[in-house]
Amino acid sequence: MSDEQTVPTVRDRAxxxxxxxxxxxxxxxxxxxxxxxxxxxxxxxPAPPGTRILVAGG
Structure with missing residues (x-):
């Protein structure tokens, strides 16, 4: 990613x-x-593309 692109956060993605x-x-x-x-x-x-967000026990 370039400096102009922001990395999404856990909040953004969720x-x-x-x-x-x-x-x-x-x-x-x-x-x-x-x-x-x-x-x-x-x-x-940060939660860049390619990372996995999971709700455990949900």
Whole structure:
């Protein structure tokens, strides 16, 4: 990616997939939101194309 292109965040991609902000926050608080198998603690962390976002136990 060039400097002009921004890397999408976990929030960007999840909201784009139709998950509401309220649900996202609940998943993060419950430790259920994963990015490539790692628990997401910050919704604004980078989630570039090719990474996988998963709701565990959801």
């Amino acid at each position: 909201v784009g997939a139709g998950i509401s902000e309220a649900k996202l926050l609940a998943y993060v608080e419950g430790g259920q939101l994963l990015l490539d198998g790692d628990v997401v603690c910050e919704l604004d962390q």
